[in-house]
Amino acid sequence: MTEFLARILDLSGTGTLLGYPFVRNALIACAVLGLVAGLLAPLVVSRGMAFAVHGTAELAFTGAAAGLLLGVAVGVGAVVGAVVAAVIFGVLGLRQRERDSAIGVVMAFGLGLGVLFLALYDGRSSNRFGLLTGSIVSVDQQNLWVLGVVAVVVLATLALLYRPLLFASTDPDVALARGVPVRALTLVFGVLIGLVTALAVPIVGAILVLSVLIVPGAAANRVTANPLLATVLAIVIAEVALVGGTILSLAPGLPISAYVATIGFVAYLLCRLVGRLRGRGPVRA
Numbered sequence: 001m002t003e004f005l006a007r008i009l010d011l012s013g014t015g016t017l018l019g020y021p022f023v024r025n026a027l028i029a030c031a032v033l034g035l036v037a038g039l040l041a042p043l044v045v046s047r048g049m050a051f052a053v054h055g056t057a058e059l060a061f062t063g064a065a066a067g068l069l070l071g072v073a074v075g076v077g078a079v080v081g082a083v084v085a086a087v088i089f090g091v092l093g094l095r096q097r098e099r100d101s102a103i104g105v106v107m108a109f110g111l112g113l114g115v116l117f118l119a120l121y122d123g124r125s126s127n128r129f130g131l132l133t134g135s136i137v138s139v140d141q142q143n144l145w146v147l148g149v150v151a152v153v154v155l156a157t158l159a160l161l162y163r164p165l166l167f168a169s170t171d172p173d174v175a176l177a178r179g180v181p182v183r184a185l186t187l188v189f190g191v192l193i194g195l196v197t198a199l200a201v202p203i204v205g206a207i208l209v210l211s212v213l214i215v216p217g218a219a220a221n222r223v224t225a226n227p228l229l230a231t232v233l234a235i236v237i238a239e240v241a242l243v244g245g246t247i248l249s250l251a252p253g254l255p256i257s258a259y260v261a262t263i264g265f266v267a268y269l270l271c272r273l274v275g276r277l278r279g280r281g282p283v284r285a
Contacts, residue, residue, distance in 0.1 A: 062113050062114035063082060085194060
């Protein structure tokens with residue numbers, strides 16, 4: 001047990017490993033992912049779309065597994081799978097009850113296909129494992145280009161539509177009565193979630209995408225009701241979890257997903273404590 005803990009906390013080789021190109025690529029990818037995930041996380045929490053994020057992650061995993069099998073870039077496959085999932089979820093049902101049922105049905109089918117694709121893939125087993133738990137080795141120059149393009153699309157869309165998205169997220173009934181195109185915005189937001197989820201799968205894995213797209217927003221929600229402050233805090237938490245988790249995982253050589261999830265969980269607990277000390281509960285949409 002002592003040896004295991006020492007391996008987890010060992011940072012002696014971190015400085016040397018930071019000089020490798022794949023490590024630099026991973027840190028850049030984590031910084032970009034932390035930015036876009038932090039921007040979306042408070043909106044995801046306001047909309048109550050945690051299950052949708054999970055379902056989209058599973059379909060991103062299916063697309064990534066298909067890309068692995070077909071010899072296509074894993075990042076491209078994940079983007080295609082996640083966007084298709086987001087569109088399907090948006091079309092099949094917008095109400096909470098309808099949406100959850102649709103996500104459950106599509107997610108089960110997509111996850112089954114993903115397992116089949118991995119079973120048919122005869123390459124390295126580490127590639128299969130990395131889709132579930134994340135791997136910094138998988139972030140190459142091609143992935144960075146895909147990440148950069150997707151991040152620009154997400155940032156540009158938020159710059160144009162953030163105010164109506166925020167309105168539709170916090171009070172959809174009033175927004176609909178005011179003439180805000182809530183249905184169209186839901187589809188757009190679903191696609192944005194799909195794109196960011198696809199970016200997260202190769203880094204933290206399909207299993208723990210929630211630690212990137214839900215935890216920062218949920219933590220910030222415990223501290224402040226101000227949308228701007230919540231977004232800034234969510235970005236900070238996402239950046240610390242992703243970049244810090246990557247650095248901590250270098251020396252022991254373990255998957256970064258555990259470190260990212262742990263840092264995010266600690267941040268959430270601290271924000272709950274701060275919120276309780278300030279005498280406020282979670283913000284209600």
